[in-house]
Amino acid sequence: MKEKKYLIIIPARNEEGRIEKVIREIKRVLPEADILVINDASTDRTEQVSLKEGAKVINLPFNLGYGVALQTGYKYAVRYGYSGVVQLDGDGQHDPSFIPDFLRILERGEADLVIGSRFLTRRNFKGSFLRRIGIIFFAKLTSIIIGQKITDPISGYQAMNRKVVEFCTGDFYPFDYPDADILILLHRAGFKIKETPVVMRERLGGVSLHSGLKPLYYIFKMLLSIFVTVLRKNPNLYKKGE
Numbered sequence: 559m560k561e562k563k564y565l566i567i568i569p570a571r572n573e574e575g576r577i578e579k580v581i582r583e584i585k586r587v588l589p590e591a592d593i594l595v596i597n598d599a600s601t602d603r604t605e606q607v608s609l610k611e612g613a614k615v616i617n618l619p620f621n622l623g624y625g626v627a628l629q630t631g632y633k634y635a636v637r638y639g640y641s642g643v644v645q646l647d648g649d650g651q652h653d654p655s656f657i658p659d660f661l662r663i664l665e666r667g668e669a670d671l672v673i674g675s676r677f678l679t680r681r682n683f684k685g686s687f688l689r690r691i692g693i694i695f696f697a698k699l700t701s702i703i704i705g706q707k708i709t710d711p712i713s714g715y716q717a718m719n720r721k722v723v724e725f726c727t728g729d730f731y732p733f734d735y736p737d738a739d740i741l742i743l744l745h746r747a748g749f750k751i752k753e754t755p756v757v758m759r760e761r762l763g764g765v766s767l768h769s770g771l772k773p774l775y776y777i778f779k780m781l782l783s784i785f786v787t788v789l790r791k792n793p794n795l796y797k798k799g800e
Contacts, residue, residue, distance in 0.1 A: 567631035570648035574602040660717035674715035674756035688773035
């Protein structure tokens, strides 16, 4: 039986000062892991630092956004036959020591998609008022729509099996913020979703996707995307090989 192998995907833009530490921490947890950095048109040395640390790098020609960066990694994983992926950010917020917990859940068949939730631990989440309100609102909305409690729908710390990876290579995948909307779509397609506790650290630097007034734009775009997602035809029709 072929041994299962997972690809670690790190979407990154201008993370020169942080990605070295992230890659090194992943290698301490999973020494044999294949690590792929999706360099979203960084203007610093993100590519050079990643290569120096032994990661593979795909350079996007210009800033295409978080969703495109992730989907690029998914397509790479499908093309090269990986059993699934683990994705985490390049800014140091996601502690790689939790990766084995994700993989155990996948291997046991308890879920097709595993989400790392900062709200299943006793540590208080620190963030702007708008961001906290947005997370609470979309957690409640997602939970109601899918009939399952979701506490952290915006978490970018996730792991998924090959079925989900293939599903997410479709044209419907959100190009900017794949959060609550893609969770709803995956649930409608029949995939099992499970959260697992993680600790998210303070950013080591750089600019957050949710800084300034961006949370207001995020809320508007996500509501629109969820509305469209709910109105889509049966997502099972999107499944590969069916």
